[in-house]
Amino acid sequence: MNVKLKVENLSKIFEFNGNRVKALENINLEVYENEFLTVMGPSGCGKTTLLRIIAGLDTPTEGRVLLDGREVKGPGADRGVVFQQYTLMPWRTVLKNVTFGLELRGVPKDERIKIAKKFIKMVGLEGFEDAYPYQLSGGMQQRVAIARTLANNPEIVLMDEPFAALDAQTRNILQNELLKIWQKDRKTVFFVTHSIDEAIYLSDRVVVLTARPGRIKEIVEIKLERPRDRTSIEFLEYRKLLLEILKEEVLKTIKRGE
Amino acid sequence: MKINEKDLALKLALPVIAVVVWELLAIYVNNPVILPRVEAVVNVLIHPNQGILGTGNLIDNTLISIKRVLSGFFLASAVAIPLGILMGHYKTVNNLFDTIIELLRPIPPLAWVPLSLAWFGLGEMSMIFIIFIGAFFPILINTISGVKSVPTPLIEAALTLGAKGRDILLKVVIPASSPSILTGLRVGAGIAWMCVVAAEMLPSSNAGLGYLIMYAYSISRMDVVIACMIIIGIIGLILDRGLRYIEDKYFAWRKMMK
Numbered sequence A: 001m002n003v004k005l006k007v008e009n010l011s012k013i014f015e016f017n018g019n020r021v022k023a024l025e026n027i028n029l030e031v032y033e034n035e036f037l038t039v040m041g042p043s044g045c046g047k048t049t050l051l052r053i054i055a056g057l058d059t060p061t062e063g064r065v066l067l068d069g070r071e072v073k074g075p076g077a078d079r080g081v082v083f084q085q086y087t088l089m090p091w092r093t094v095l096k097n098v099t100f101g102l103e104l105r106g107v108p109k110d111e112r113i114k115i116a117k118k119f120i121k122m123v124g125l126e127g128f129e130d131a132y133p134y135q136l137s138g139g140m141q142q143r144v145a146i147a148r149t150l151a152n153n154p155e156i157v158l159m160d161e162p163f164a165a166l167d168a169q170t171r172n173i174l175q176n177e178l179l180k181i182w183q184k185d186r187k188t189v190f191f192v193t194h195s196i197d198e199a200i201y202l203s204d205r206v207v208v209l210t211a212r213p214g215r216i217k218e219i220v221e222i223k224l225e226r227p228r229d230r231t232s233i234e235f236l237e238y239r240k241l242l243l244e245i246l247k248e249e250v251l252k253t254i255k256r257g258e
Numbered sequence B: 001m002k003i004n005e006k007d008l009a010l011k012l013a014l015p016v017i018a019v020v021v022w023e024l025l026a027i028y029v030n031n032p033v034i035l036p037r038v039e040a041v042v043n044v045l046i047h048p049n050q051g052i053l054g055t056g057n058l059i060d061n062t063l064i065s066i067k068r069v070l071s072g073f074f075l076a077s078a079v080a081i082p083l084g085i086l087m088g089h090y091k092t093v094n095n096l097f098d099t100i101i102e103l104l105r106p107i108p109p110l111a112w113v114p115l116s117l118a119w120f121g122l123g124e125m126s127m128i129f130i131i132f133i134g135a136f137f138p139i140l141i142n143t144i145s146g147v148k149s150v151p152t153p154l155i156e157a158a159l160t161l162g163a164k165g166r167d168i169l170l171k172v173v174i175p176a177s178s179p180s181i182l183t184g185l186r187v188g189a190g191i192a193w194m195c196v197v198a199a200e201m202l203p204s205s206n207a208g209l210g211y212l213i214m215y216a217y218s219i220s221r222m223d224v225v226i227a228c229m230i231i232i233g234i235i236g237l238i239l240d241r242g243l244r245y246i247e248d249k250y251f252a253w254r255k256m257m258k
Ligand SMILES: Nc1ncnc2c1ncn2[C@@H]1O[C@H](COP(=O)(O)OP(=O)(O)OP(=O)(O)O)[C@@H](O)[C@H]1O
Pocket: A014, A015, A016, A021, A022, A023, A041, A042, A043, A044, A045, A046, A047, A048, A049, A050, A212
């Protein structure tokens, strides 16, 4: 298996107003080509920070990130990001939001519209091409953001709790769509979630981080055939295992009063 | 915006009462040099082509004022918008210009009159310069604040889609700050309109609505004075409403930027 993304001895300390917050400590991680890797951990343990450093939006205090062996220096279209918060361009329609990356790369208009429409359809927003983000619900906006990232065809997709704002039904549908794209386009996915169920359903491996400062506590390989059955005994066993691992860390966070 | 009958009645009540009181007072005072009758003013207004005591007619003078305002306003926009964008986006440009702008900003436009006359003589140029000064600062300040308040997540999203420095400026920063720029234009236009009337009242002036007011005053034609004031008010209102209309129609997405 080829290593697509490598995180080496990564630490991050935030400094502001004389305070020092150690967000990540000595993270070493390899994400394989075509792998679906999920990161979990208690709130504030540094999941978003790790994702942002991989995206090139934050710089590590120590260590480095390598994509296909090359060190990451700043953001780029090779690492697509679906953010935790809404980041659509409010002055662009749904269609023009999804074509944004293609437009930057100079893809001809007809072609980029064709590509965009395919992904808009995939996230279930056919017919909303000409709507503006403010006319959509939060969940619909997040689906547009997903389409926008996927349409840009990145080497690796970084997703920060992308389905957190969606209802369970839509969430399940989009999980399946994401798996379909992942399998079809042979994508590498780096996924962050709070949902154990989602992590087991989607991932090849689940990385659990400790409470802040985030260190790798355990990596759980999910050895289940796809499509997975959320109600199978094996699924429930993974559930129990991850719950057990996470509980300790969440309790630490709560004790500190965060 | 829909106005129902009750709202409309309320909105018109005071203006109607004002006109009635004006007419009653005018009859009581019985001296057109202090307060002309409503009919006298209306008579001036409904004959806008009629020459007024050898100084051209209402229409010509109004057009002269409008032309001056537009010239000064467009010049101010052409300088203030690009400068504001650069100042808001690049810290070095901001540092370079900030001090001098903060020093010049509190000086009222009319305080520039003597210098303007000395530099540009008695002609059009010095009027346009005064208007330029009046419109320049509100446009600049609003542009800078619009550019500075572009949400960071939007810029980050664009970066991860492959945007580089130039794309960020052209495809994110400028569109995101355009509602704020338009607000600056609206405020600037209002001030420009006030400046032209004031500048035309100066002794050096020989045409325009401001001039006409002063000239009519010097020959005790209060009906012309009030007619001019009404025109000034109406044009100011149209200017403001027109730009507000554009804001509402083309920048409905502004709601989402908060
Ligand atoms: N820009 C910043 N400046 C200072 N501290 C920061 C900054 N960004 C994050 N932190 C801190 O780093 C820690 C990790 O934050 P991060 O957002 O990565 O957590 P997270 O695991 O994504 O949490 P959540 O599950 O709630 O999204 C937190 O304690 C946070 O306060």
